[in-house]
Amino acid sequence: MKDVIILGGGAAGLGAALYSARFSLDTICIAKEMGGTGNIAHKVDNWIGEPGIGGMALMDKFIAHVKEYKVPLITDTVKEIKKIEGGFEVICEKESYQGRSVIFAMGMKHRELGIPGEKEFSGKGVHYCYTCDGPLYKDSTVAVVGGSDSAALGAIFMKDYAKKVYVVYRGDKLRAEPFNSEQVYADDKTEVIHNANVVEVLGDKMMTKVKLDNGNELELDGLFIEIGHIPLNELAVNVGVKLDSHGFIEVNKEGATNVEGFFAAGDITDSTKLKQFITSASEGSIAAQGVYNYITRLKK
Ligand SMILES: Cc1cc2nc3c(=O)[nH]c(=O)nc-3n(C[C@H](O)[C@H](O)[C@H](O)COP(=O)(O)OP(=O)(O)OC[C@H]3O[C@@H](n4cnc5c(N)ncnc54)[C@H](O)[C@@H]3O)c2cc1C
Missing domain, CATH: 3.50.50.60 (FAD/NAD(P)-binding domain)
Structure with missing residues (x-):
């Protein structure tokens, strides 16, 4: 069983993957498309230190950075998440995985x-x-x-x-x-x-x-x-995760949801209305620390 399964390969998921690896957590990251929404951002002018970088180029840098830490980046589509004894089972199109915890970072789509x-x-x-x-x-x-x-x-x-x-x-x-x-x-x-x-x-x-x-x-x-967004929360709702009135996942200061061991990060959460790369990557890192604290408590 992995320590953490990160679901989503955008700024939040990759930010979480980097920090999870640096916390020495046994980590995998699964996404339909590595890079996420960033891949369609044309020109990014607000990622500090890289003015004017293309969205895809920025995401390639994220991916390359995470790869340096040897985190398996798995391209697959998640179909279902189940609570099991001691953690969660993530059922994907190609394979299934088990983890003590999950960081859910599936983002949202605009209407x-x-x-x-x-x-x-x-x-x-x-x-x-x-x-x-x-x-x-x-x-x-x-x-x-x-x-x-x-x-x-x-x-x-x-x-x-x-x-x-x-x-x-x-x-x-x-x-x-x-x-x-x-x-x-x-x-x-x-x-x-x-x-x-x-x-x-x-x-x-x-x-x-x-x-x-x-x-x-x-x-x-x-x-x-600007006619609204649709948070991709369905797979989390099936595990019993609580949402706010707009469908965003409620998280605490550690990125934890109401379901033990289930964390969330990025555009999908209720933690800020500023849905950006910088906030998503930051939330990923915060959730990774939340998982680290959680796993440390579990292993005591
Ligand atoms: C056109 C556009 C331009 C933008 N430009 C900027 C900008 O210039 N600056 C800025 O800061 N922000 C910009 N943003 C916002 C920024 O893209 C988001 O805030 C950021 O990408 C959110 O990251 P995230 O990881 O939370 O979600 P996402 O990047 O959306 O990642 C979600 C991940 O979940 C995966 N996923 C979803 N469903 C499944 C499933 N069932 N199974 C497996 N994987 C799944 C996806 O493949 C993806 O990897 C822009 C957004 C758009 C739409």
Whole structure:
């Protein structure tokens, strides 16, 4: 039985793998895709010390660093996690593994609009992370899609860069926290278009405009789709892990969940709203220390 099985090979999982190895824990790391979401990040400007590095290049560095510690990095898809005597069984497509503990770091996926042109111009004007890509749009015209807090905060963030910010929302009043909504409505550069949906993204090499279902078109440099995220929590829920009201896994300061021996890290947890590489890698390291303390207690 392994000391710890890390599920997920993104910033959180690889951060956890590095620290678990340095804590001399018998570790394996399993992921559908090593590198995780980082592999689709175009240009990363906020990983300290590596300004402008490509997302995939950054993840390759993470993987190479973990490999130096000889942690087995297993590419496989997890189908089920079961509680067993003394730990957990992780059942994957190709094989099954047993561990005294688990660090669950499966991340989340962003909600997409599912409209023509969205995939084609993803990373070419269409974005899902304003903190990551917003600063590229200095003095540009952008739109944020959505009406909740992430859309309102996106618009507030973007007004410091762009010369014009549209917020396109299908409802007749933003449903973000009043403090956030008020800031959006009060800003001179920002225009909220209510009762409208973006129905198509158009462009050439880069997106140039979007069509709305009210018949209008908006000429844009960038479109930020902020209509929520789906935490990939299903496999953890089956073990009895507690979630917050948005579906993120509740963790304590050591990354531990309510289920003994089951830890979580990265975008999937409720520990911060700042879902980034730096916070995910950090949470991975914290969970690894949590596991180390847990295993040390078990072995006493
Ligand atoms: C387009 C885009 C650009 C971004 N740009 C930036 C940026 O510039 N700067 C920044 O700091 N952040 C950026 N982010 C956010 C950053 O990518 C995330 O915060 C970070 O990747 C989260 O890491 P994670 O390890 O928690 O999850 P992820 O990286 O999503 O990793 C999840 C892991 O779980 C695995 N997995 C999922 N389900 C299964 C399964 N059933 N079986 C096996 N494995 C499974 C996946 O294969 C993956 O390895 C961006 C996000 C996006 C979407």
